[in-house]
Amino acid sequence: MSGGRPMLEVDGINARYGDSQVLWDVSLSVGDGEVVGLLGRNGAGKTTTLSAIAGVQPPSTGTVTFDGKDITGQSVSAISRQGIKLVPEDRRPFDGLTVRENLELSTDTTNGEDWDVPRALGEFTQLDERANQRAGDLSGGEQQMLVIAMALVGNPRLVLLDEPMEGLAPQIVDQIVDIVRRVREANIPVLLVEQNVDVCLELIDRGYLLHKGEIRMSGSAAELADATEEIDRYLGIRV
Incomplete structure (x- = not known):
């Protein structure tokens, strides 16, 4: 292994x-x-x-x-x-919340604090540009980036x-x-x-x-x- x-x-x-x-x-x-x-x-x-x-x-x-x-x-x-953070096939951010609000809601420091909202937005520049936009208005690819970022701010x-x-x-x-x-x-x-x-x-x-x-x-x-x-x-x- x-x-x-x-x-x-x-x-x-x-x-x-x-x-x-x-x-x-x-x-x-x-x-x-x-x-x-x-x-x-x-x-x-x-x-x-x-x-x-x-x-x-x-x-x-x-x-x-x-x-x-x-x-x-x-x-x-x-x-x-x-x-353990699951990123499901059917992308499911909270459509009515902004990108930033989705990330803030998903933040979990139980297992560490390496990932926070500023770091996630820094890593995902497309999301940073749309931080105040509703998740439901993002493209499919942007929604996929968001759900991965949501998993990461959970400090998996x-x-x-x-x-x-x-x-x-x-x-x-x-x-x-x-x-x-x-x-x-x-x-x-x-x-x-x-x-x-x-x-x-x-x-x-x-x-x-x-x-x-x-x-x-x-x-x-x-x-x-x-x-x-x-x-x-x-x-x-x-x-």
Whole structure:
């Protein structure tokens, strides 16, 4: 594990929606300071995995351990207070609040004070220019930047990023890639769910291929890049 000690360990989790099982004995880990990718097609169970970690949809069996503590089945707020910040696929800033107000509302110094509103606006210059604008008036790319910034002012110890580049124009994708790199440079571990294989492999240290709720392959970014047969089989297309 290139990122050092395990920060997050997911061990054999299963998850169900009603009578349908969605995850089957999923195990993965994220090391301290590491960026780990979770790749898979739509419906593979990627978002469910993040939801299980963040407490949104607790696993039916298996364990989630964060910094050596079992957090399985804890509430979303309890898990968030410990420093796990989920950036969901459906961008959800508070539309009626300004950019600055969204950031102020999301500020949490429980796990440190490295990130505050001035730093976030300094890192995200487009948001700084729109600090007094309603979040609902931002473009899709700007809203994505805002929800990532909202996670960062929570002073996270782990960020869960769910499809941060979905539906964005190529130039905005480049900006989001740069943001993920800056998060990594800040030594904040990231679990990144992403369908854009080539972009994902540029960002991650290691990754997992999830197919129909099961981990089918794992390895370093280089190993996954070389596994063209598995990439084609489980993802069907390289973006």
